[in-house]
Amino acid sequence: MNALRALLHRDLTLAYRRWGELMTPILFFILVTALFPLGLSPRPELLREIAPGVVWAAALLAGLLGQESLFRSDYEDGCLEQLALAPLPLELQALARTFTHWLGAGLPLVILSPLLGLLLQYPAAAMPELAFGLLVGTLTLSLHGAIGAALTVSLKQNGMLLLVLVLPLAVPVLIFGAQSAAQAARGEDPSGALYLLGAMLVLGLVLAPFAIAGALRISLES
Amino acid sequence: MNISWTWFHRLASPPYFYRLAGRLAPWFGWLALVCIVAGLYGGLWYAPPDYQQGDGFRIIYIHVPSAYLSMMGYTVLAVSAGIGLVWRMKMAHAVAAAVAPLGASFTFLALVTGSLWGKPMWGAYWAWDARLTSELILLFQYFGFIALSRAFEDPRSGEKAAAVLALVGIVDVPIIHYSVVWWNSLHQGSTVFVGAGSDIATSMLAPLLTMIAGFTAFFAACLLKRIQLELLERESDAAWVRQLLEDA
Numbered sequence: 001m002n003a004l005r006a007l008l009h010r011d012l013t014l015a016y017r018r019w020g021e022l023m024t025p026i027l028f029f030i031l032v033t034a035l036f037p038l039g040l041s042p043r044p045e046l047l048r049e050i051a052p053g054v055v056w057a058a059a060l061l062a063g064l065l066g067q068e069s070l071f072r073s074d075y076e077d078g079c080l081e082q083l084a085l086a087p088l089p090l091e092l093q094a095l096a097r098t099f100t101h102w103l104g105a106g107l108p109l110v111i112l113s114p115l116l117g118l119l120l121q122y123p124a125a126a127m128p129e130l131a132f133g134l135l136v137g138t139l140t141l142s143l144h145g146a147i148g149a150a151l152t153v154s155l156k157q158n159g160m161l162l163l164v165l166v167l168p169l170a171v172p173v174l175i176f177g178a179q180s181a182a183q184a185a186r187g188e189d190p191s192g193a194l195y196l197l198g199a200m201l202v203l204g205l206v207l208a209p210f211a212i213a214g215a216l217r218i219s220l221e222s
Numbered sequence: 223m224n225i226s227w228t229w230f231h232r233l234a235s236p237p238y239f240y241r242l243a244g245r246l247a248p249w250f251g252w253l254a255l256v257c258i259v260a261g262l263y264g265g266l267w268y269a270p271p272d273y274q275q276g277d278g279f280r281i282i283y284i285h286v287p288s289a290y291l292s293m294m295g296y297t298v299l300a301v302s303a304g305i306g307l308v309w310r311m312k313m314a315h316a317v318a319a320a321v322a323p324l325g326a327s328f329t330f331l332a333l334v335t336g337s338l339w340g341k342p343m344w345g346a347y348w349a350w351d352a353r354l355t356s357e358l359i360l361l362f363q364y365f366g367f368i369a370l371s372r373a374f375e376d377p378r379s380g381e382k383a384a385a386v387l388a389l390v391g392i393v394d395v396p397i398i399h400y401s402v403v404w405w406n407s408l409h410q411g412s413t414v415f416v417g418a419g420s421d422i423a424t425s426m427l428a429p430l431l432t433m434i435a436g437f438t439a440f441f442a443a444c445l446l447k448r449i450q451l452e453l454l455e456r457e458s459d460a461a462w463v464r465q466l467l468e469d470a
Contacts, residue, residue, distance in 0.1 A: 058228040147390055151383045155373050163370055165387060170395070171355070203393075214307070215386045222379030 004096060005090045011086065011100035018081075021066065023049040025105050029062040033116045034044045035071035051120035052181030055130065056137070056174055058116075059109045064140055064170075066105040067145035068162055070097065071153045071216065080153075082221055094212035098146040106138035122185060129194070136197045142206035143201075144169045150215035154222050173200060234313045236453050243446040250443035257436025264429030272426075281339045283430060287437035289332035292360060293395050295325025295441070297365065300392040303385035315381040316456060318388065319371060324441065326364035333357060352401035353409040356394055363391040370428040377456075423444035 015022060036054045037047055074080040084090050113126040113134050122130065148166040151159035180193035228324070232238050265283035272279040298321045306314035318345030336354065338346040348354065367384050401409075457463050 059334070147386075151370060151387060153372070154379070158373075161369060161373055165366045167388065168359045168366060168394075171359050175355075211386055211390050215383060218379055218382045218386065220373060221382075222376050 001206050003086065004092065007083075007088070007093060008100060011097060012103070013121065015100060015104040015185070020031060021069070022104050022108075025062040025066050026108050028065055029109050029112065030116065032061060033119065034059040037120070048121045048123070048185065051117060051122040052130070052185060053219050054120060055116055055122070056134070056178040056181065057192055059134055059138060060141060060170055060174055062109055063106055064145050064163060064166060066101070067149045067166070068099055068152075068159050070146055070149040071110075071219075074147075075153045075219070077168050080216065084217065084220055086210040090213040090216060091209040094146065094150070096211045098142050098208075098212070101146070102139055104216045106142050107135075109138060110134045124183075126181070126187075128182035129190050130181045133180045133184075133190070133197060136201050137173050137192070140173050140197070140201045140204045141170055143204040143212075144173075147208055147211045147215060150212045150219060152201050152219075153216070154219040174198065176200070230327055234311045236313060236366045236457050236460070238464075239313055240450055240462075242365075243450050247443050247446040247450075250439045251273055254436050254440035254443055257432050257439060260431035261436050264432060268453065269426045269429055270423075275343060278339065279426075281335050283433045285332060285335040285339060286430060287434045288328045288335060289357070290434060291437055291441050292325060292329035292332050292357065293384060293398060294399075294438075295328055295360050296360060296363070296388075296392070296395050298445075299364075300343055300388045300395075301326060303388040307382065307385050308390070312456070314450045315385065317445075317449055318367075318385060321445055322364055322367050322371075324444055324448060326361060326368070328441070329357065329361045329364060333361065333455070353398060353406070356398040356401050360394055360398060365395060367391070421443050 018122075033054055036050060042047060058190070071080060074083065084095055086093075110131055113131050117127055117130055118124070144166050145162075148162045151165065152162050155161065157163040176193045176196045180197065183190040183193060233242075250453055261283060265280055269280070271277050299318050302314040302317040302321070306318060333354075336357075340349065342348050367388050370387055371377075371384035373382045374383065453464060
């Protein structure tokens with residue numbers, strides 16, 4: 001437990017000291033969202049129509065951007081090998097690492113989403129559903145991204161490859177996430193789609209740590 | 223229970239598998255030829271036109287076998303990738319590498335035939351419906367597998383990393399299969415096997431089953447040949463390959 005706490009503390013401190021890296025996904029999230037009213041048309045009814053999909057797609061891309069560096073520096077300075085040898089199971093470490101990364105890259109997007117919803121004329125009454133869906137969805141996406149990051153950590157040019165590997169996995173999350181947000185905006189009950197998002201998160205929490213740890217071990221061997 | 227696993231262990235030996243594949247491939251090839259010729263005759267001439275779709279329905283004789291093999295191919299990929307990871311069997315990784323492009327081709331064929339049929343029937347080449355979307359994702363998963371396995375300098379790490387990806391991606395296969403049941407989709411529901419019987423008239427069903435058998439045999443023949451090539455490439459330094467070349 002002590003080791004786990006030390007690991008969490010270290011990751012959070014590292015994230016906190018790299019303010020610039022923390023800000024990038026947030027700025028990206030806002031800028032991508034702002035492209036749509038500028039590129040399509042600022043008609044309120046159109047914006048209201050596309051708001052759920054735009055916010056979700058932007059959050060998905062912003063979350064994936066930072067994933068590439070998830071294990072990168074630890075891999076390069078050899079830290080990762082020591083962590084893999086530590087008595088603390090690598091699966092648990094992977095889960096902890098993914099969670100701290102999400103605190104820096106996913107949670108800000110969730111907190112910002114009502115603001116972006118406002119910019120896109122998303123109805124204020126449905127904001128809690130939008131933010132809650134994103135909360136569950138970005139956690140799942142972080143787990144998917146961590147699998148991709150672990151698989152590609154030993155490769156030099158891994159940014160695009162990571163996207164190619166992870167985006168297909170992210171599609172179900174995007175579909176149900178955007179669906180829940182759209183249903184909430186129309187005043188319908190979004191619980192069906194939200195339950196499915198929750199189910200995907202549970203599935204990811206149970207299985208993804210094993211995939212991440214397995215992928216890290218393979219990357220260390222090479 | 224005392225099951226003999228010798229046959230399984232023998233399959234893991236590249237020279238044994240190479241010879242076995244060489245012997246089996248022609249059988250599957252001829253079976254495929256016979257079944258596909260018979261199925262095409264049955265499908266294009268013997269089966270009556272559909273009362274609603276006219277002759278347009280005949281594309282199912284290509285579409286259904288391809289779609290089934292696209293999922294079958296991914297299952298083979300994931301199972302062999304899993305065997306390769308768990309038992310560290312070189313053979314299994316060779317099977318996975320051989321089946322991926324084949325499965326991707328059948329996925330592509332299923333998507334193309336489906337959209338050609340969709341234009342006259344639905345009025346659109348493409349619809350963002352659950353089954354179509356999940357089939358498209360399957361195609362990208364094949365591409366991801368191929369891209370990842372080739373991205374590593376050391377092919378051994380590449381095949382292992384890609385195997386993890388294949389196992390993660392297997393969740394898509396049941397989603398494709400049940401998409402027409404779970405969602406109210408534009409793609410029609412399952413009609414070939416409904417409970418004990420079938421919703422298709424026998425005169426249309428018999429050629430379809432023949433085509434499915436023919437496509438499966440074709441898939442098997444191609445797969446065995448591809449595995450042989452894959453083995454020659456991977457084991458090019460091994461004594462048995464040199465022996466093989468001397469004999470030839």
